[in-house]
Amino acid sequence: MIEALYYQKKENRSVRCRLCPHNCLIEDGKKGFCGVRRNEEGILYALTDSRVVSIASDPVEKKPLYHFLPGTSAFSLGGLGCNLICRHCQNHEISQSRDDEAIGKLYTLEPAKIIREALDRNCAMIAWTYNEPTIWYEYISTTARLARKAGLKTVLITNGVINREPLGELLPLIDAYRVDIKGFSDEFYQSLTGFPFLEIVKRSAESAFDTGVHLELVTNIIPEMNDGEDQTENLILWIRDRLSPSVPWHVTAYHPAYKMNRSATTLSALETIRKRGLDAGLKHIYLGNVYSSAGSDTVCPSCGTTLIRRTAFSVIENIMDRDSCPRCGHKLEMFQYM
Numbered sequence: 186m187i188e189a190l191y192y193q194k195k196e197n198r199s200v201r202c203r204l205c206p207h208n209c210l211i212e213d214g215k216k217g218f219c220g221v222r223r224n225e226e227g228i229l230y231a232l233t234d235s236r237v238v239s240i241a242s243d244p245v246e247k248k249p250l251y252h253f254l255p256g257t258s259a260f261s262l263g264g265l266g267c268n269l270i271c272r273h274c275q276n277h278e279i280s281q282s283r284d285d286e287a288i289g290k291l292y293t294l295e296p297a298k299i300i301r302e303a304l305d306r307n308c309a310m311i312a313w314t315y316n317e318p319t320i321w322y323e324y325i326s327t328t329a330r331l332a333r334k335a336g337l338k339t340v341l342i343t344n345g346v347i348n349r350e351p352l353g354e355l356l357p358l359i360d361a362y363r364v365d366i367k368g369f370s371d372e373f374y375q376s377l378t379g380f381p382f383l384e385i386v387k388r389s390a391e392s393a394f395d396t397g398v399h400l401e402l403v404t405n406i407i408p409e410m411n412d413g414e415d416q417t418e419n420l421i422l423w424i425r426d427r428l429s430p431s432v433p434w435h436v437t438a439y440h441p442a443y444k445m446n447r448s449a450t451t452l453s454a455l456e457t458i459r460k461r462g463l464d465a466g467l468k469h470i471y472l473g474n475v476y477s478s479a480g481s482d483t484v485c486p487s488c489g490t491t492l493i494r495r496t497a498f499s500v501i502e503n504i505m506d507r508d509s510c511p512r513c514g515h516k517l518e519m520f521q522y523m
């Protein structure tokens with residue numbers, strides 16, 4: 186374990202962590218809310234630095250990222266802990282683990298080894314995913330710098346709950362930012378995740394977009410919680426007007442998990458929201474966790490030609506001429522080649 190970044194020493198050997206908006210005041214011997222940053226005698230340590238739960242070589246489409254090097258593989262890493270407690274978390278065994286023994290059982294993967302493994306497996310990028318990566322801040326920063334030198338891209342699959350200053354330092358090292366925008370009201374965020382962090386998440390996405398980092402958004406639609414017209418309409422307008430109509434938006438179906446057992450989202454509910462977004466002018470709305478070819482293909486927003494056909498996270502056909510439509514010449518905001 187190494188000393189953490191972004192904290193302040195306080196009286197009686199306590200520390201204030203400044204990484205995320207919890208701004209935890211941590212007493213000597215205790216951990217922060219995320220479960221992976223511990224105060225030992227007035228020094229804050231990153232307990233899971235270079236400690237990994239799972240690695241895999243995944244299609245980039247599985248993240249999901251549809252406009253970033255389509256058809257390539259992402260060397261994907263997951264760790265322990267999270268700074269939210271989402272009631273429907275699919276990965277709650279790792280995200281909500283607060284067990285010191287579990288940390289002791291993680292295996293070690295040094296940053297240089299990640300780069301070698303990713304290159305050996307012909308991956309185009311390194312993706313931090315499965316649990317919340319920003320609480321792995323030091324590990325990500327170090328590895329991302331090495332990735333740049335090795336010609337690998339870097340991707341964060343994140344909930345966007347991080348303070349402005351550390352995010353500002355991290356974004357120049359990151360090529361793609363795939364952020365969950367879980368809903369569009371603080372009440373909803375509070376009830377689902379335990380905290381009213383909507384504004385923080387919006388600010389994260391806006392920072393990534395303003396910095397020129399490739400951005401894609403995901404909203405998991407939960408029946409009668411965040412599928413109402415008012416919430417989705419405001420979210421659509423924010424994407425269109427504050428970000429860009431070209432930012433890909435993945436609208437995914439909720440399935441019962443962890444502490445939530447209401448029934449799963451239907452395809453028709455997702456299609457209604459997709460239509461709402463397309464009618465408002467959004468150009469790329471994809472459907473996830475359901476079978477829908479119309480919701481997984483990339484279509485030229487200008488002439489309607491199907492440019493990329495996908496099934497089950499793989500690209501079956503890609504007829505794009507670099508980043509343009511071969512039929513009408515329309516240029517898409519798509520990161521096609523290294």
Ligand SMILES: [Zn+2]
Nearest residue numbers: 485488510513
């Ligand atoms: Zn076209």
